[in-house]
Amino acid sequence: MGLKYQNILVAIDGSKEADWAFQKGIEIAxxxxxxxxxxxxIDTRSFALIEAYDTVIGDRAEKLAKDMLENYHKQAVDAGLTNVQYEIEFGSPKIRIPRDLAKKHKVDLILCGATGMNVVERFFIGSVSEHIVRYAPCDVLIVRTEKDIEEK
Known part of the structure; x- marks a missing residue:
């Protein structure tokens, strides 16, 4: 692998850190x-119990995800990128991103936001970004700040 990235994956979860990762991903791309x-x-574990009472929660989550990704896609194209795609998956993000999606798309750089979980949550479930770093087959950039993002 050389010093140039060809296939960059940005994990988008709706957080401000993911937005910062997206902005930096545009510049790197x-x-x-x-x-x-x-x-x-879409983390299916997070709404498994709710789905017993609300059977359309999965459909709503997918619609929200699609709207969010279409907005990010438009921003990337407006910023001058020509090869931008998006994908919505179901399952555990900490497994699907590094083990499945990175390999499927031959990704050589993953960008994701740092998590906002507290110490107790990390102890019991572990952070998504920590798992991505541990299991990704490529370089990973964890974005903690919006520093160096050029304002337009």
Whole structure:
């Protein structure tokens, strides 16, 4: 692998840190003339119990994810990128992103936002970004700040 990234994946979850990762992903993709893949994984574990009472929650989550990713896709194209795709998956983000999606799309860089979980939550479930770093087959950039994002 050289010093140039060709296939960049940005994990999008609706958080401000994911937005910062997206903005940095655009700039990295421009510098490397790389493709940009925007991914949102709907964590089915988070609404498994609710679905017993509300059977359309999965459909609503998918619609919200699609609207969010279409907005990010438009921003990336407006910023000058020509090879931008998005994908919505179901399952555990900490498994699907590094183990399945990164390999499926031959990703050589993953960008994701740092999590906002507290110490107790990390102890019991672990953070998504931590799992991505541990299991990804490629470089990973964890974005904690909006520093160096150029305002337009």
């Amino acid at each position: 421009k510098r490397n003339q790389a493709s940009l893949l925007l991914v949102h994984v």
